[in-house]
Amino acid sequence: MAGATEVKICGLSTPEAVAAAIEGGADYIGFVFYPRSPRHVTPQQAALLAKAVPASVKIVALTVDATDDLLGEIVEEVHxxxxxxxxxxxxxxxxxxxxxxxxxxMKVLPVAGPADIAAAHAYEDGADRLMFDAKPPKEKKDALPGGNALSFDWQLLAGTEWKKPWLLAGGLRPENVAEAIRISGAPGVDVSSGVEEAPGRKSTALIKAFLKAAKAG
Structure with missing residues (x-):
């Protein structure tokens, strides 16, 4: 695969985690604006963390069916x-x-089977990027839409063609990300729970290990 894999470290909430992502070579860092998530930050908290982010690293704001008011506040505060x-x-x-x-x-598409991959094409014209993540577990009615440490069959994406750049997410960890890239052909990957010591608590060592493995893969 030509070019280095793009890597996004998501759900950052401390200066130490942000610094580890930047030092490790992350292309994107993500802040979560969803109160039910253990990774949740307010637009004001994210704005403070964002001050340490160089222009070469893109800031991503993760929202879940957000209101226009919240989106407007995020755009104004965090840029x-x-x-x-x-x-x-x-x-x-x-x-x-x-x-x-x-x-x-960037629109996130939950995947469990081939039909979900086919349905994702409906978003190609409206979104600038796509992300494929594992569907949340059906047995958990209160499951979060992402960050559940679940993966799907990466083979479903192998050989697929998309009009827009895309990232692979879901159950990725330092020890499996290279294989995930090889099987899926993903030009980019995203991780959150896979670099945590506990829900919402990022490990700086795991962040750097993931980045090293993904960039090598």
């Missing part, structure tokens, strides 16, 4: 390079958000 939509936003809503705020949008 993200990307808005990551992790809810059940329709293609029309994705287009609306992109046009309203003038910020590129």
């Amino acid at each position: 993200p390079a990307l808005l990551q939509l992790h809810g059940v936003e329709t293609p029309a809503r994705v287009t609306e958000i992109r046009q309203r705020y003038g910020v590129p949008v």
